[in-house]
Amino acid sequence: MMVMGIKGNQLPEQDREETLEQRLKRQGVSRRGFLKFCAAAASAMALPPSMVPAIAAALGSVTRPSVIWLSFQECTGCTESLTRSHLPTIESLIFDAISLDYHHTLQAAAGQAAEEAREMAMEKFKGEYLVLVDGSVPMADGGIYSTIAGISNIDMLRDTVENAAAVISVGSCAAFGGLPNAEPNPTGAVGIGDLMEMGEIASKPLINVPGCPPIPVVITGVIAHYLTFGTIPELDHLHRPKSFYGDTIHDRCYRRTFYDQGKFAESFDDEGARLGWCLYKLGCKGPTTHNVCATTKWNEGTSFPIESGHGCIGCSEPKFWDAGGFYEALSEPTGALGTAAKTAVGVGVAAGALSAWQNLSKRSGAAAEREKVTIDDLEQK
Amino acid sequence: MGEANELLLWAKGPAFEWALGIMIFGIVIRLIEIFSLGRRVDYSVARENSPGSGLKTIFSRSYKVELSTPQVTRTVITGYIFHIGLLITVALFIPHIEIWRSIIGFGWPGLPTSIVDFVAVITMLTLLVVLVDRLTNPVKKQLSTIGDYLAWLVTFLPLLTGYLTYHHLGLPYTEMLAIHIISVELLMIILPFTKLIHSVTIFIARWYNGDQFARKGVAS
Amino acid sequence: MSTLDAISIETEPFVDINDGSGAQAILREIERLLEHLIDNGEEGVIDIKTIPLSLHEHEQLHYVLGRGELTATLNSMGKSIVHETAIAGVWRTIHYNDDGDVIADLIEVTTLPEILKSDLTDMQNALDELRKRIETEQPLIV
Known part of the structure; x- marks a missing residue:
């Protein structure tokens, strides 16, 4: 499994100063190994391989930033996904490249000691630390629906984001509110970006890495990008990195040919389903979904939902829980x-009857009031 | 966050509900109005007994067309092309069939997307020809009202937005799809209150005319 | 016999879409890159792993490129295999991790892939190293 021992709270100073390249060298990794690492990192970050020299140069100079990982209204599925990142050598090294100072599930410390680690990191690396969030934040009734160490999620987030360098929302809950935000949203759950827009927390550079959960290597790829270049990758209007969320599933789907040919599975066990149409x-939401499942795939690049026979x-x-039934075609009206x-029909019949009565009475009224022309009248002319 | 998705959900949900409701309401009220007008009793004796003239006329008006002048020929041919084109795009594109299925409970086989795509382009081009004809032909121009141009626009927009959506042109897919659906809803709302109501009343009118003509001795 | 064995396994026929033109597109791109290398001396790389190719397209691509006379193996953080294809100047580099998973699959259009060259810093360190070895007449014991 992953080598991701939490780096305690007290990392020796010189350890933090060390660049990744120096660190790898100390671990006996050659320059060639480092270049290989950079090539794999480029692939994981969905960057063109021509970027490898730039990655090598960047990794030769950056030092390890402090990372605080906050978990709010979530299911830990995102962390589970993260730990299944299928490039363990790469990701363990990437995690060697950061100092994870706070993460509920992965840290050894508990209780008061854990909270102290967070506060210490915030104090020590003011304005430099990276905040990763998974889970949505409940805002109803003063945020009482989720608390950690007696602190409400919103208070902890507000406090932690205040002096952060940047925020990465991991998973659809942190990015858009996700499942807790689904109708009728009893806890008033919202995503991190919305909180920034609402002015509830400080506005910081924000990267959204949505998915339920996100693809393991996408989470690590985005973190790696930030660590490598110290910059925010190019984002779409929903703050998602374009390198991973630039295309729809449909556009990259190997079954797209069948869509164009008009060959569709009608049920999950018919001939079309067997032939991979x-x-x-059957409700695939691929055309409106931006992600890299179709190319990066899941479980060490084995497959992705559509390849396993289930629609996206x-x-x-955003709002994927409320976007119509999972098994209803995308074009189907939801009302x-x-x-x-x-x-x-009822209102139409009533209004029609009214209108008809009005027309008829107007006509009979007109007929009654019509002046009759007599022979005498005509002769007078 | 996610205005595009919100817009799509609104277009597919409440907006479609309302559009469908308004369309049905409009059709019902207009039909009742037409039928309730009635006709004065005709005391004259019918010329001959010609059963089925009404029904026959519904069809005969579609093929017994005299192409007397180039203008008429153009009107008839373009009319045919875009009506058939519209029918194909609305009724034989598979995502559209899924909508029909959700409304009326059953579906039917569709055509490959590339064919529907081609038909949509032809239909749009024909509609442009029809518009140019309306604007340049003095008689048609005189006869046209704002309602006619509105009817043309709401017919053309769903085709255009649908084409852009499918080819990922202009806006991102989600936004474009939402706009496409909204453009169709506009058509649905406007349909009963413009000449587009002919999609419903044409067969009633043809039947009535056929029947009346038969009474007067010129049965189909 | 475990209960699992009682369940018969049916193999579905493997369906592969072989009407895609992905291989053709990549080959054209390689053609352009090679032209560019010859004319301007600029190198190019294509990351095969991030391009959605069917199994058939994959096979077609490597079938057309063929296998050249040179193959190098690198053992650093897992294995890596670098080989020249039958098309001179077109190399394929596959990086594996310690578990043997492919972590990068590249087609490099270059006279020699960067990873095969000796690094300047490494050479400078090696020079000191060599001098030590000449003195002691012993390989360094790590």
């Missing part, structure tokens, strides 16, 4: 159409 009719549920998009139609 398009899953659009759109988990990296109560029967009710709408019946009401419309």
